[in-house]
Amino acid sequence: MIRVEVEGDHVSEEPEREIFHLLRAVTVEYGLRQGEFAERHGMHPTDVRALICLLDAERAGVDATAGGLGAQLGLNSAGTTAVIDRLERLGHVARVRDARDRRRVLLRVEEGAKELGQAHFGPLIEGSVALLRAFDGKERAAVRGFLTGVRDLLAAPQGPAPEGPATP
Numbered sequence: 001m002i003r004v005e006v007e008g009d010h011v012s013e014e015p016e017r018e019i020f021h022l023l024r025a026v027t028v029e030y031g032l033r034q035g036e037f038a039e040r041h042g043m044h045p046t047d048v049r050a051l052i053c054l055l056d057a058e059r060a061g062v063d064a065t066a067g068g069l070g071a072q073l074g075l076n077s078a079g080t081t082a083v084i085d086r087l088e089r090l091g092h093v094a095r096v097r098d099a100r101d102r103r104r105v106l107l108r109v110e111e112g113a114k115e116l117g118q119a120h121f122g123p124l125i126e127g128s129v130a131l132l133r134a135f136d137g138k139e140r141a142a143v144r145g146f147l148t149g150v151r152d153l154l155a156a157p158q159g160p161a162p163e164g165p166a167t168p
Contacts, residue, residue, distance in 0.1 A: 023150065037120045042090065049073060050083045051092060051117065054109045063098065064107040087113075 057064040070080030087093035092113035098104035
């Protein structure tokens, strides 16, 4: 049951739904910034998502492969190859042989791409870090727990679509 409170002329939702809608608004705004970055640098929005996936793999110390990238992006082999080819042509990604297994090809984000990303997204990242530094350890743990939980919900297999009208 959805609880709605009326405060004067203002209708407010239950706080948990309000926080979810704030998260949704953040994802929309972040998607717009990604789109601006893509357009400014001659990329498709999927190319930007691919770079993010590759940078996340690098930060986690995980080898980035075409197959892994395709799985993360929900692309088939041909679509993944097209993304990698575009990024390689733009000088943002390199295909490199795995030093441990020369048959395997790994993907590496080039320094120039990292510099472009830092120039565009750096102020947002640093501003977010500054906001989080104002929180105490318990508050940061709560934010981390919430965001991790939502990420896990999004990553979980989805069942069949429910009947009836969809609500975004």
